[in-house]
Amino acid sequence: MRESILSGVRVLDGGMASELEYLGADIGGPLWSAHVLEDAPEKIVAVHRGFIEAGADCIETASYQVSRMGYVEVGLTAEQADSALLRSVELARSAAESFPERRVVVAASLGPYGAALHNGAEYHGNYNCSFDDLVAFHRERIEVLANAKGRQRSDVLAFETLPSLDEARVIGEALAEWPGSAAWFSFTCKDAQHVAHGELLRDCAAEVADLPQTIAIGVNCTHPNFIPALIAELRSASEKPIVVYPNSGEGWDAQARSWTGSNDPAGYGEMAARWFAAGAQIVGGCCRTRPAHIRQVAAA
Numbered sequence: 401m402r403e404s405i406l407s408g409v410r411v412l413d414g415g416m417a418s419e420l421e422y423l424g425a426d427i428g429g430p431l432w433s434a435h436v437l438e439d440a441p442e443k444i445v446a447v448h449r450g451f452i453e454a455g456a457d458c459i460e461t462a463s464y465q466v467s468r469m470g471y472v473e474v475g476l477t478a479e480q481a482d483s484a485l486l487r488s489v490e491l492a493r494s495a496a497e498s499f500p501e502r503r504v505v506v507a508a509s510l511g512p513y514g515a516a517l518h519n520g521a522e523y524h525g526n527y528n529c530s531f532d533d534l535v536a537f538h539r540e541r542i543e544v545l546a547n548a549k550g551r552q553r554s555d556v557l558a559f560e561t562l563p564s565l566d567e568a569r570v571i572g573e574a575l576a577e578w579p580g581s582a583a584w585f586s587f588t589c590k591d592a593q594h595v596a597h598g599e600l601l602r603d604c605a606a607e608v609a610d611l612p613q614t615i616a617i618g619v620n621c622t623h624p625n626f627i628p629a630l631i632a633e634l635r636s637a638s639e640k641p642i643v644v645y646p647n648s649g650e651g652w653d654a655q656a657r658s659w660t661g662s663n664d665p666a667g668y669g670e671m672a673a674r675w676f677a678a679g680a681q682i683v684g685g686c687c688r689t690r691p692a693h694i695r696q697v698a699a700a
């Protein structure tokens with residue numbers, strides 16, 4: 401049953417891209433971690449295994465930036481994008497299979513349209529793109545994943561880093577043909593109440609709460625300080641399970657081209673305990689969170 405997919409799941413994994421970087425993979429190109437799907441799939445499996453070892457009972461595929469549009473832009477084909485989506489699920493499955501005693505849920509990571517533009521547009525959500533084109537962008541990825549079989553089939557579609565109410569609405573529309581699919585919707589927020597584009601998080605949550613596919617609603621790629629208030633916002637809008645996976649808390653200093661602030665796994669674990677207490681069912685991490693952070697979340 402769709403509702404039971406996340407039952408018993410408490411710990412999500414951490415940042416795929418930053419972990420690949422630590423393993424020496426080149427994520428500097430326009431497709432970011434999607435490059436690695438083509439060039440070094442064994443590194444992706446290694447990252448998944450590291451997070452499962454740390455205690456994650458749900459892992460996200462390395463497909464955040466995979467789209468036909470993005471692939472075609474760099475000279476690859478739409479078919480290659482589709483098969484990369486399916487391969488990302490297979491890689492996550494094979495990592496999960498090396499822990500036969502564990503139940504590990506595989507979530508197919510699907511970033512917003514802005515992530516495929518690779519210009520940071522997901523952090524403001526102002527796209528120069530019509531509603532119908534945006535539906536088509538999401539629909540073609542959903543179609544591939546929703547029709548997948550066997551080891552290429554994910555347990556849940558994870559729509560994440562969503563910057564706006566509009567994009568949530570678009571995805572609801574794009575999902576309509578597959579009422580039997582399971583999905584979670586996770587938003588990127590700029591403060592304790594608002595998503596990146598400026599709408600209230602609670603309005604975004606209310607928008608997706610009644611979709612037949614929605615099994616959880618959450619917040620990711622957001623400063624951890626805002627999470628307790630944002631959990632309350634989510635709770636005010638729906639009774640759905642809450643998933644939170646913020647960034648490590650460091651800030652990017654564009655002038656110095658370096659990360660600032662603290663990135664202390666123990667501190668992250670203390671915050672995670674508070675997020676669980678505030679009502680989050682599932683806690684993980686986004687940018688710059690490593691297996692050490694997830695180990696602390698699992699302990700919390």
Ligand SMILES: [Zn+2]
Pocket residue numbers: 620621622646647686687
């Ligand atoms: Zn992030």
